[in-house]
Amino acid sequence: MVHQYKMNGYNIVLDAESGCVHTVDDVAYDIIELYEKVPKEEIIRIITARHGVSAEDVTEVMEDLEILRKEQKLFTKDMFSGQADLFKQRQSVVKALCLHVAHACNMTCGYCFAGKGEYHGEKALMSYETGKKALDLLIENSGSRKNLEVDFFGGEPLLNFDVVKKLVAYGRSREESCGKKFRFTLTTNGLLLTDEVIEFANREMSNVVISLDGRKAINDRMRKTHEDGGTYDSILPAFQKLARSRDQKDYYVRGTYTHYNTDFASDVLHMADLGFKELSIEPVVAPPDAPYALTEEDLPKLLSEYERLSGEMLERKREGKGRDFTFYHYMIDLTGGPCIVKRISGCGVGTEYLAVTPSGDFYPCHQFVGDEKFLLGNVYDGITNASLCDEFKGCNIYSHEECKDCFAKLYCSGGCAANAYHTTGAITGVYDFGCQLHKKRIECAIMLKVAEMCEEW
Numbered sequence: 001m002v003h004q005y006k007m008n009g010y011n012i013v014l015d016a017e018s019g020c021v022h023t024v025d026d027v028a029y030d031i032i033e034l035y036e037k038v039p040k041e042e043i044i045r046i047i048t049a050r051h052g053v054s055a056e057d058v059t060e061v062m063e064d065l066e067i068l069r070k071e072q073k074l075f076t077k078d079m080f081s082g083q084a085d086l087f088k089q090r091q092s093v094v095k096a097l098c099l100h101v102a103h104a105c106n107m108t109c110g111y112c113f114a115g116k117g118e119y120h121g122e123k124a125l126m127s128y129e130t131g132k133k134a135l136d137l138l139i140e141n142s143g144s145r146k147n148l149e150v151d152f153f154g155g156e157p158l159l160n161f162d163v164v165k166k167l168v169a170y171g172r173s174r175e176e177s178c179g180k181k182f183r184f185t186l187t188t189n190g191l192l193l194t195d196e197v198i199e200f201a202n203r204e205m206s207n208v209v210i211s212l213d214g215r216k217a218i219n220d221r222m223r224k225t226h227e228d229g230g231t232y233d234s235i236l237p238a239f240q241k242l243a244r245s246r247d248q249k250d251y252y253v254r255g256t257y258t259h260y261n262t263d264f265a266s267d268v269l270h271m272a273d274l275g276f277k278e279l280s281i282e283p284v285v286a287p288p289d290a291p292y293a294l295t296e297e298d299l300p301k302l303l304s305e306y307e308r309l310s311g312e313m314l315e316r317k318r319e320g321k322g323r324d325f326t327f328y329h330y331m332i333d334l335t336g337g338p339c340i341v342k343r344i345s346g347c348g349v350g351t352e353y354l355a356v357t358p359s360g361d362f363y364p365c366h367q368f369v370g371d372e373k374f375l376l377g378n379v380y381d382g383i384t385n386a387s388l389c390d391e392f393k394g395c396n397i398y399s400h401e402e403c404k405d406c407f408a409k410l411y412c413s414g415g416c417a418a419n420a421y422h423t424t425g426a427i428t429g430v431y432d433f434g435c436q437l438h439k440k441r442i443e444c445a446i447m448l449k450v451a452e453m454c455e456e457w
Contacts, residue, residue, distance in 0.1 A: 002075060003407030004033060007447040008311055010454075014446060016407040017076040021334055022068075023450050027051050031061050036075060081398060092393065093143035095348065097134055098355040098366050101126040101163055102155035106191050107231060110222040111258060111284050111292055114155065119370040124358035125160045131167040133379035134356045139178050141382075151185045153355075153366060158192035168204050185209065187254075189223070190235030198242050206250060210239050213255040214267020214281070221260060222292065240275060248277040252328060255281040258292040262301045265309040272316075272325040280328035283437060285367070285419065294433065303440045310444035314451055330445040332411070349417050350376065350392030364392055367418035392417065395427055402430045408442045 003014045011029040013022040024032070027047060034043045040062060047058045068074035104123040105112075114120075135150070142148055150171065152164050164186070171182040186201055187209040201208050212235065213219040220230025243251055253276045257264035268279055283302070286293040294302070310330065316323040347353060350364030357369060360379035368374040377384040397403045397414045415438070420429040 001405055001407060002032065002036075004029065005443055007307065007443060008314055008451065010447055010450050012443075012446060012450060013074070014407055015074045015076050016410065017078050018072050018074075019334070019410065020068075020073040020076075021446055021450060022074065023454060027053055027057070028061050028065075031058065032065065032074075035062070035065055092348065092351045093145055094138055094141040094352060094354060095145050095147075096149035096151070096353045097138050098151045098153050098353070099126065099131060099134060099157075099167070100153050100155065100355060100357050100366070100369065101131065101157045101160040101167075103358050104159055105155045105189070106159065106226065107156070107189050108224050108226055108228075110224070111256060111286055111290070113285050113367065114369070118155070119357070121370060126163060126356075126358040126360075128163050128166045128170075130356075130358065130360045130379060131163060132170055133360065135167065135171050135174070137379055137382065139174060139180055142180065146179060147181050147183060149183045149185070151187060153187050156189055156192065157186060158188055158197060161192070161197065165200065172204075183207075187211070189231070190238055191225075191231065193235070193238040193242060198238070198245055201242070202245055208242060208246070208251040209254050210235075210242065210251060211255070212236070212239060212253050212271060213257070214261065214264070215270045218261045218267055219255075222256070222258065236274070243276055243278075248275075250278075252278045252280050254328075255279075256284050257281050258284040258286070259294055259298060260292055262294075262298050263305060264302075265305040265312070268309055268327065269312060272323070277325045278328075279325055283434065285422065296433070299433065299436060302437060306437070306440045306444050310448055314448060317448075317452075318455070329441040330448055332442070332445040332449055334446070334449050347413070347416075349395070350374075351389055364388075365418060367416075367422070391427065399428045400430050402432075402435075406435070406439070408435075408439045411442045412438050 001016045003016055005012055011024050011026065013024055013029065013032055015022070030050065031043060031047055034046065038046070043062065044055050044058045047053065048055055065074060102125050103118050103121065104125065105118070138148055138150070157164060168184055171184070175181055183206040184204055185207040186205045189211045193210075211223070212232075213223060216230070216232040219232045223231050225231060239253065253271050255267060255271070257267065261267060264281055268281055271279055283294055284292060309327065313324065313327060313330070316325070353365060354376065355363045355366045355369050356379065357363070362376040362378060362383065363369045363371075363374050364376065374388065375385065376388055383389060395414060395417050397409045400414050403409045403414055412435070415431055415434060417427040419431040419434050421427045423429065423431045
């Protein structure tokens with residue numbers, strides 16, 4: 001399918017199936033819109049009248065379009081739908097773990113899906129022995145894959161920092177003999193981000209995710225201490241120190257926006273003005289009756305904020321004064337990018353990626369932890385619910401009827417299974433609200449890439 005849109009002075013045409021992106025003038029843009037719907041003689045009549053160009057000019061554009069069609073760069077048909085079952089049957093290996101080293105937290109964030117870090121259970125810290133078994137299982141089930149990923153998660157993982165250090169040391173001790181390479185990451189709220197932690201993270205962590213929602217009033221409304229105090233002033237200096245010490249790379253400031261800050265672009269720009277270069281902000285995951293939940297009425301504002309953010313990023317890039325920054329959702333590779341299997345089947349939830357609780361239980365990802373229907377096994381017995389893994393293997397763009405004619409399907413891979421389940425009751429469902437946000441993010445990301453190539457930054 002072909003998707004067309006205009007943004008920041010660019011006329012953009014995306015051939016969704018091939019991934020080809022074209023930027024065209026107004027005449028070609030309108031011809032493409034009519035090309036498969038209207039007879040050619042009628043196209044000539046409409047375009048000559050609308051734009052004041054000659055019939056020969058219109059004919060020449062249509063001849064160019066026909067060449068692009070034959071080269072499968074425009075109006076391309078779906079080349080992979082007939083192979084959907086092969087993706088379900090493929091053998092997958094475990095390549096990543098989300099290690100919940102702490103089901104406890106030193107903050108009480110109002111929107112926490114994990115029940116203040118405890119995942120609606122009891123407070124718990126992962127033992128070194130349990131974490132060690134998890135790493136062993138990852139090695140044993142990773143097949144020929146060399147690079148393995150482990151994220152230390154919580155709750156707040158720094159509440160169990162000694163175990164984190166021991167597990168990293170254990171993983172490193174096994175790399176050479178097993179022919180593996182661990183890529184460790186740490187996700188933290190920052191309250192325990194000391195100089196010791198920063199030095200350790202800079203030595204051992206490939207990436208660090210730090211949590212900040214933006215402006216002080218916005219952050220402190222939802223991200224509070226147990227004493228109900230705001231956290232912005234406590235965590236900001238340490239976050240800035242971490243970012244500087246990592247040379248402004250290999251970290252992300254990860255925020256959450258809610259119904260209370262639908263002008264979230266201002267929060268992203270605030271964080272950029274604080275000196276942070278690697279930024280992300282996500283829509284809140286919340287029950288629909290929560291006062292902070294996003295609503296359908298919020299959607300037009302949210303879509304316009306994504307455009308506002310991309311426009312501001314474009315202007316900052318043009319200025320070239322070091323004010324530019326990276327926004328996670330606008331990172332897109334139009335020349336290489338993920339392989340087609342990844343594009344069709346997504347993140348590997350429940351198959352290639354597992355969450356491990358402090359007691360050693362396996363869940364498909366952190367958003368399913370605590371829901372016994374999604375218990376996959378444990379570090380002692382391995383995967384004991386293989387049929388559930390098979391269900392997750394079936395999560396791909398061809399398991400969603402709604403994805404069939406969506407231009408963004410090869411960029412979102414069918415969306416988040418957890419969000420789908422929590423909003424529709426099925427992992428193969430479609431979270432429509434999230435889809436609309438994602439489609440706008442893809443449009444903005446492509447626009448920025450087009451600008452980069454056209455303006456030769």
